Amino acid sequence: MVTLKDIAAEAGVSITTVSNVVHNRKSRVSPELVAKIWKIIEREHYVPSMSARSLANDQSCIIGVITHLTPQNTGSTVGDPFLSSFVDSIEKQTRDEGYYLMIRAVEEAKELSALSRSWRLSGLILTGMFQDDFFRTTKELGIPYVLIDSYVDDPDACCVGLEDEKGGYIATKHLLENGHRVIAFASPSVRPGGVIEKRLIGYRRALAEYGISYDPSLVFTQEISVEEGKQLGRLLAAKKEITGIFASADILAAGIMAGLSESDVSVPQDKSVVGFDDLYLSQLTIPGLTTIHQDAGQKGILATEMLLKQLRREPIAEKNIILPVHLVKRGSVQPPKR
Numbered sequence: 117m118v119t120l121k122d123i124a125a126e127a128g129v130s131i132t133t134v135s136n137v138v139h140n141r142k143s144r145v146s147p148e149l150v151a152k153i154w155k156i157i158e159r160e161h162y163v164p165s166m167s168a169r170s171l172a173n174d175q176s177c178i179i180g181v182i183t184h185l186t187p188q189n190t191g192s193t194v195g196d197p198f199l200s201s202f203v204d205s206i207e208k209q210t211r212d213e214g215y216y217l218m219i220r221a222v223e224e225a226k227e228l229s230a231l232s233r234s235w236r237l238s239g240l241i242l243t244g245m246f247q248d249d250f251f252r253t254t255k256e257l258g259i260p261y262v263l264i265d266s267y268v269d270d271p272d273a274c275c276v277g278l279e280d281e282k283g284g285y286i287a288t289k290h291l292l293e294n295g296h297r298v299i300a301f302a303s304p305s306v307r308p309g310g311v312i313e314k315r316l317i318g319y320r321r322a323l324a325e326y327g328i329s330y331d332p333s334l335v336f337t338q339e340i341s342v343e344e345g346k347q348l349g350r351l352l353a354a355k356k357e358i359t360g361i362f363a364s365a366d367i368l369a370a371g372i373m374a375g376l377s378e379s380d381v382s383v384p385q386d387k388s389v390v391g392f393d394d395l396y397l398s399q400l401t402i403p404g405l406t407t408i409h410q411d412a413g414q415k416g417i418l419a420t421e422m423l424l425k426q427l428r429r430e431p432i433a434e435k436n437i438i439l440p441v442h443l444v445k446r447g448s449v450q451p452p453k454r
Contacts, residue, residue: 118160127153138162138214179210179423180237181219182228184244197367197395199243202264202416206241209420225253232257239423242266246309260426262419265311274422274435276415280311283408283441284318287362287390290406290443292326295451296360296388299323302336302348302372303364315364315392334358338368345371346378352387353379359387359452366391366398366407373401373448388449403447410441 120138124131129149136144137153145153156162181203199219207217215238222228228250231237239259245251245266254261255270262274291299301319303312320330338348345363349372352358363369369391373383383389383403391398394409418437425432 118162123153123156123160123162126156129153177214178216178218178235178237179206180231180235180240181206181217182240182242183221184223184242184246184250197397198365198393198412201393201395201412202419205413205416206420209417209424213424225250229253229257232259239427241419241423244310246307260423262422262426264415264419267309267311267314271435274419274426274432276419276422276437276439278311278410278415278439279441280314281318281321283392283410284315284362284364285322286318286441286443287315287392287408288319288322289325290445290449291360291362291388291390292322292328294360294388294449297326297328298334298357299360299362300334300336300352300355300358301362301364302338302345302352302368304340304368305337306335312364319362340365340368342367342371342374345369346375348372349375349377349381350379352376353381360449361387361389363389363391366393366395366405369405369407369448370397370401373405384448384450385453388452390449394444398444398446401448406446406449407444408441409444411439415439 120131120134124134127134127149133145133149134153137150138157183199203217203219210217218235218237220231222231232240237259240254240257240261241264242254242261243264243266245254245263245268247268251268262276264276265278266275267277268275288299299319301316303315306312306316316335323330336348336352338344345368348368352361352372353376361369361372363372369389373389376383376387381387389405391405391407393412394407398405398407418439422432422435
């Protein structure tokens with residue numbers, strides 16, 4: 117059976133060079149040499165042994181994309197439209213570097229530790245992290261990691277985040293500017309130190325600017341899914357005093373709009389709705405959803421670049437990157453009826 121050593125000897129290059137070509141790290145090898153090596157590989161029908169590579173490097177060349185915030189009802193990760201919106205960019209970059217992805221929802225620290233040991237993960241990209249035992253376990257694993265949408269107080273942690281507080285402020289202010297004064301805040305449970313709390317802080321800041329006192333009874337916590345959103349929409353339909361709704365995620369906003377429609381409450385004629393994320397579905401709702409835009413793809417790209425630099429032992433100039441947000445106006449907001 118032909119080996120990397122055999123291919124390297126025939127091509128007149130190092131084993132490392134052949135390995136770079138096999139695992140698609142072509143940027144390090146000239147196009148002519150890539151073509152020469154692949155010609156030998158195809159002629160000899162060479163197939164790389166990932167198990168052998170794993171044993172040699174004590175790594176599996178698998179990068180784990182871990183979400184710590186598991187939907188309570190479905191436990192789904194792939195079905196989460198926001199997660200899928202940036203996993204695509206992560207997969208492309210890691211594939212180009214010869215790595216594979218494992219996408220998992222992990223709730224407990226001991227499960228993360230067992231997962232890392234069992235699969236010999238090369239690195240981790242994690243979402244929804246807090247300053248808790250789960251984060252401490254992540255650090256203790258001793259492998260490179262990057263956090264997405266996580267607020268942890270650690271100067272050594274690589275993080276890619278968002279202007280969450282500003283997004284909550286902009287969304288609420290847009291409703292206020294359109295004349296709404298009783299505005300609901302809809303989200304999953306608000307946990308201290310998370311993105312939802314930041315967006316709620318923005319909501320409260322906008323209200324304060326307009327001299328409106330914060331009313332906890334206008335905060336509605338609901339699982340982020342269309343069906344749960346529809347239930348909340350039906351509940352909000354009965355609350356005539358509420359004319360504006362800020363939902364902390366587009367999928368929740370879309371569900372609310374569906375529930376309102378089922379209750380014969382029109383958007384935006386009866387109630388106005390603003391979402392957050394600017395996912396593709398915000399363009400499919402009727403009317404189109406006014407929402408806070410974030411570049412989820414760029415978030416995945418930056419997180420992957422950070423992780424790959426760690427794996428290559430390259431310096432990282434900026435370990436904490438905060439991406440901007442802005443309002444996208446569609447048809448779901450107008451002044452309330454007088």
